Amino acid sequence: MNTLLLSLLLAVTAQAPADLLIRGGTVVTMDGEHRVLEGGTVVIHGARIESVLGATEPLPDAAQTIDATGHLVIPGLINAHGHAAMTLLRGIADDLALLEWLESYIFPAEAKNVAPDFVYWGSLLGCVEMAKSGTTTYADMYYFEEEVARATETVGIRGVLGQSVIGFPAPDYETPEEALVGAEAFIEKYKNHPLIIPSIAPHALYTTPLDIIEKAHAIARKHGVPFQIHAVEPPQENDQMMERLGKRTIPALDDAGILTPGVILHHAIWLSDEDITRIAGSGASTSHNPQSNMKTASGLARVPELLAAGIPVGLGTDGPASNNNLDMFEEMDTAAKLHKLVREDPTAMPATTVFHMATIGGAQALGIDDRVGSLEAGKLADIVLIDVRAPELTPLYDVYSHLVYAIKGGHVATVVVGGKLVVRDGDILGVDENDLMERANEIKAQILRSLETP
Ligand SMILES: [Zn+2]
Incomplete structure (x- = not known):
């Protein structure tokens, strides 16, 4: 392959659009320096995080963008x-x-x-x-x-x-x-x-x-x-x-x-x-x-x-x-x-x-810190967005204080696992919750019956 073609290919690869951007939130990375990026962006390609960018860095094109304004963006x-x-x-x-x-x-x-x-x-x-x-x-x-x-x-x-x-x-x-x-x-x-x-x-x-x-x-x-x-x-x-x-x-x-x-x-x-x-x-x-x-x-x-x-x-x-x-x-x-x-x-x-x-x-x-646990380039894109625009979470002084003492599971808005959306605006995707609850109640009746007989 000649060098011109190679550099052309490299340029094309470098500009390849990302699959997903999560932009504009407060990114709590849990990387080695525990960086917290206000207005940061997580760039996702396939199942993995390609980069975590600060507010002033240029963003690549992407097939899909999630606006994380008003959200904390944390590792799952x-x-x-x-x-x-x-x-x-x-x-x-x-x-x-x-x-x-x-x-x-x-x-x-x-x-x-x-x-x-x-x-x-x-x-x-x-x-x-x-x-x-x-x-x-x-x-x-x-x-x-x-x-x-x-x-x-x-x-x-x-x-x-x-x-x-x-x-x-x-x-x-x-x-x-x-x-x-x-x-x-x-x-x-x-x-x-x-x-x-x-x-x-x-x-x-x-x-x-x-x-x-x-x-x-x-x-x-x-x-x-x-x-x-x-x-x-x-x-x-x-x-x-x-x-x-x-x-x-x-x-x-x-x-x-x-x-x-x-x-x-x-x-x-x-x-x-x-x-x-x-x-x-x-x-x-x-x-x-x-x-x-x-x-x-x-x-x-x-x-x-x-x-x-x-x-x-x-x-x-x-x-x-x-x-x-x-x-x-x-x-x-x-x-x-x-x-x-x-x-x-x-x-x-x-x-x-x-x-x-x-x-x-x-x-x-669990011995899986090479893959998950922080928001860093190369890790799997397991990411949680928490909407902090709520009276009980306003004002926010310290992200760790809020995450441990004030935020509850019900504040979770969006969940991405391996680059794929699993929860969007609080709703689970891909599972019929009503059907699930019906099954659970049927099994409860079964359990109660089983306990009546010795
Ligand atoms: Zn146990």
């Missing part, structure tokens, strides 16, 4: 832990301790009702709720995880989806060995999917034998996918493990070689200083789920110590049956205030720290 929120399908069990039993809630209510209701249809419709409800409240990536652990993947794709958000492995007969697999085989098949099927990041998720050390957890970990390492587990959530867990294994949970997992990069320990509440040192040296991360753990009175994770030790911590809602919603704005507000109250220190957990956990910190905790 990352919900680091949950069980989306449990929307169908929201409110079925409340005001109980975690183990009683699980063993007397949730596990029996799940045993009688969890089937592919239940998981699909429940996850669809959860994905719609998350998308409309600004979550663009969520981590999940449940049964029939392929159905969760199908619901996630229908809504068009991103999921780090963990097929459950548990030490008793589950709705999808009779034995944990079968669940391991199923989980590996799930990982292979979704390995190169544009929206789904497959994962394997042994439930917890108190419900699943250690050798099964080791095998699940080996599968995660083999395929380079995230490994999720509930760790030291109930207050009794360390004592139970001392009795059963002669070790607390974290040393038991660490000594078995399970604490490695790519491992996320959900909740991680009852940690000693030594446990924190072990996690910090391992490359594993944790998720913080304050509202769920307040509701079941399970305890408060030592998040300031975890962060000080350099451990990535994501923020999660946990399942909607123990929260009882999937609004990450509420979760941020609670996370910021709870540590202040308990420590009697209003400087504990500043708003910037909490917003970091809900965006780039959550991406780091």
Whole structure:
């Protein structure tokens, strides 16, 4: 090819119009310098962000432009832990301790009702709720995880989806060995999917034998996918493990070689200083789920110590049956205030720290910060617009203060995932909400009937 033709081609490529511009808003980038650009523009090409421009920089042509005047433009929120399908069990039993809630209510209701249809419709409800409240990536652990993947794709958000492995007969697999085989098949099927990041998720050390957890970990390492587990959530867990294994949970997992990069320990509440040192040296991360753990009175994770030790911590809602919603704005507000109250220190957990956990910190905790979590050139275009032209949000002094303490999920106007519109002016696209609610009510009737018979 001659040089004239080459330079002509390069010039044409440079001027190729963008697919989408989001212009005129206050862009909260969460990049390495935490830049906030007034009147900035996010330029999107295909699924990715091509550039983030300041107010005075020239804009390229684009096929579509969204006027973000009067809006905050933020990275899509990352919900680091949950069980989306449990929307169908929201409110079925409340005001109980975690183990009683699980063993007397949730596990029996799940045993009688969890089937592919239940998981699909429940996850669809959860994905719609998350998308409309600004979550663009969520981590999940449940049964029939392929159905969760199908619901996630229908809504068009991103999921780090963990097929459950548990030490008793589950709705999808009779034995944990079968669940391991199923989980590996799930990982292979979704390995190169544009929206789904497959994962394997042994439930917890108190419900699943250690050798099964080791095998699940080996599968995660083999395929380079995230490994999720509930760790030291109930207050009794360390004592139970001392009795059963002669070790607390974290040393038991660490000594078995399970604490490695790519491992996320959900909740991680009852940690000693030594446990924190072990996690910090391992490359594993944790998720913080304050509202769920307040509701079941399970305890408060030592998040300031975890962060000080350099451990990535994501923020999660946990399942909607123990929260009882999937609004990450509420979760941020609670996370910021709870540590202040308990420590009697209003400087504990500043708003910037909490917003970091809900965006780039959550991406780091899930090992996907190369792709999502901030608005930067080359990252996937997962972007949320929040309309701040409301009396309760006027005036605005500090974007992080508003994002953590004043804004709620209902203020989310528009959501873009991988360059595609998922929510526009508060409305979900591509899902019939009335049909969805009708299905949910039918399943509720089914669940109630199932609980009448022993
Ligand atoms: Zn959970």
